[in-house]
Amino acid sequence: MTDLPKLSITSARVALQKKTFSARELTKASLDAIKEKDPDIHAFLEVFDDALEQADEADRKIREGEDLPLLGIPMAIKDNMLMAGKRVTAGSKILEGFVAPYDSTVIKKLKDAGAVILGRTNMDEFAMGSSTENSAYSVTKNPHDLSRVPGGSSGGSAAAVAADFALAALGSDTGGSIRQPAAFCGVVGLKPTYGRVSRSGLIALASSFDQIGPFTKTVGDAEILYEVLEGQDSLDSTTISRETYPSRRKFSKVIGVPRVFVGSEGIDDSVKHNFRASVEKFKSLGYEVRDIELPHIKYSLATYYIIMPAEASSNLARFDGVKYGLHRSGSDVIEDYLKTRGEGFGKEARRRIVLGTYVLSSGYYDEYYGSALKMKKLITREFDEMFGEIDLILTPTTPTPAFKFGEKTADPLSMYLADIFTVPANIAGLPSISIPSGLAHLPAQAGTLPLGILLTAGLGREDNLFAAGKEFLGA
Amino acid sequence: MDKEEVLNLAKLARVELKDGEAESLSCEFDSILNYVGEVKKVGKLDKLNKEESTIRNVMRKDGKPHEPGLYTQKILAQAPVREGDYIKVKKIL
Numbered sequence: 001m002t003d004l005p006k007l008s009i010t011s012a013r014v015a016l017q018k019k020t021f022s023a024r025e026l027t028k029a030s031l032d033a034i035k036e037k038d039p040d041i042h043a044f045l046e047v048f049d050d051a052l053e054q055a056d057e058a059d060r061k062i063r064e065g066e067d068l069p070l071l072g073i074p075m076a077i078k079d080n081m082l083m084a085g086k087r088v089t090a091g092s093k094i095l096e097g098f099v100a101p102y103d104s105t106v107i108k109k110l111k112d113a114g115a116v117i118l119g120r121t122n123m124d125e126f127a128m129g130s131s132t133e134n135s136a137y138s139v140t141k142n143p144h145d146l147s148r149v150p151g152g153s154s155g156g157s158a159a160a161v162a163a164d165f166a167l168a169a170l171g172s173d174t175g176g177s178i179r180q181p182a183a184f185c186g187v188v189g190l191k192p193t194y195g196r197v198s199r200s201g202l203i204a205l206a207s208s209f210d211q212i213g214p215f216t217k218t219v220g221d222a223e224i225l226y227e228v229l230e231g232q233d234s235l236d237s238t239t240i241s242r243e244t245y246p247s248r249r250k251f252s253k254v255i256g257v258p259r260v261f262v263g264s265e266g267i268d269d270s271v272k273h274n275f276r277a278s279v280e281k282f283k284s285l286g287y288e289v290r291d292i293e294l295p296h297i298k299y300s301l302a303t304y305y306i307i308m309p310a311e312a313s314s315n316l317a318r319f320d321g322v323k324y325g326l327h328r329s330g331s332d333v334i335e336d337y338l339k340t341r342g343e344g345f346g347k348e349a350r351r352r353i354v355l356g357t358y359v360l361s362s363g364y365y366d367e368y369y370g371s372a373l374k375m376k377k378l379i380t381r382e383f384d385e386m387f388g389e390i391d392l393i394l395t396p397t398t399p400t401p402a403f404k405f406g407e408k409t410a411d412p413l414s415m416y417l418a419d420i421f422t423v424p425a426n427i428a429g430l431p432s433i434s435i436p437s438g439l440a441h442l443p444a445q446a447g448t449l450p451l452g453i454l455l456t457a458g459l460g461r462e463d464n465l466f467a468a469g470k471e472f473l474g475a
Numbered sequence: 476m477d478k479e480e481v482l483n484l485a486k487l488a489r490v491e492l493k494d495g496e497a498e499s500l501s502c503e504f505d506s507i508l509n510y511v512g513e514v515k516k517v518g519k520l521d522k523l524n525k526e527e528s529t530i531r532n533v534m535r536k537d538g539k540p541h542e543p544g545l546y547t548q549k550i551l552a553q554a555p556v557r558e559g560d561y562i563k564v565k566k567i568l
Contacts, residue, residue, distance in 0.1 A: 101549045237533040296519075302511040313488060320489075322564055327555030333565040334489070342491025350490050351500060354481060355507065357488040368508075371515045374523040413506050 023072030071114030094344030104201020121156025151181030176422025183397035183452025194429030198233035219469035245460030256292035270440035313356025387458030
């Protein structure tokens, strides 16, 4: 039967080929689950009305003997990936009503692989946030505890997989926006090496960091999706080939723990405890775990919060009320811009645009942006040298389990610190995966919340992430 | 950063701020800039050249344009204000 909580991509594909159930039955089960439970969770901004038609098409292909990696698999996509003929908003009012004129490369790849795309999921506006509270449309709740955030910015995609609405989902990760919500929702989240997955048709936040990746229930499923999504694309000049980063080391089960960094202030006791247990588990699996020093990794977040707003302010300059999206009329063309952008962008987007304008302004450019670019280089070099000696770096994914709504909205800096462990991989372009690692027990029998550990590998070494991740989860 | 500076930056970035927003942004920016400013203090950076960054431009030759007008209607369909096959804007000068 189509028991969604028990199904993975791998097991569902076997059942579909064996005709244990049809793609229509599987998609119907997803749609029923969404109808029943999503009014409480709000993972989806829109469920596409042609999902069953897509499933019928998959059934036809199965009958004709086709065997594609995602044939008949119900998936969700973050609302910042263009799908021809469908609305897409990036969680922003400035794109309300916008209909995508073409398919993003990742959507084309999902379609070619036979996936059934159920709908688009909620997100922080323009992927700016760590809780999905910055969406202009709705608040997504953590399926494990409805009083808490699902993480962000890809909170809707993480919640859709955790709530068993979809077998997998796509997100985008600029500073942790796949891995942090994956940890908060107890699912697997992968950010591939910078350049491995095309961003053509992804609404950009910070172009030197953005990467698309999957949310799944198992590491094996993440690998399947990675294989579908990756590849050089003439429509995205930043994509790389498999040969770009020749592998320097044979995988030999050596994990480095940046001990000082992991001991940073503000790490919850439940996270520390779980991390120690995870280290022990790796040791029992035959891994050598070493303490390592990356002296400048602690500057990653500061570096990120200079470069990211700088790039965001440039990328968001295209939303001018002229070519597409919201338009508000003023007395002249400048006032058109001011009103359109003032009303169309939410508070966090306005904050980052102004901050980005500041760090790029003459007089501050070298001091902030110039220094940040140099620091990025220094951090990248440190990682690169380290991956000559070890295979993987292990940290917790997040400093705390999922927090409550409103807990961090008053102080933007406290929200930014939620990304402390995930940001370094974006700074250095490294592949990085969050894997469920157990539960945090809340005080006074208030229940449990998922926790995640973060594995990061050298450039182009997703294979190491999959190998260690599978062993850790025992699958 | 004072309120006037925030208002000037917002104007340059073509974003109208809400009432009172410049005040709250000026406080938040002080705290954010204080945090990110740590980056400037690292002495080792002086020895690095930002131009030899890991990022470089990838260029390609122009060529193989599509048939003129192939996407015109699709693109114009999204324009908030149009006149015929043109996007309409207020006068610039």
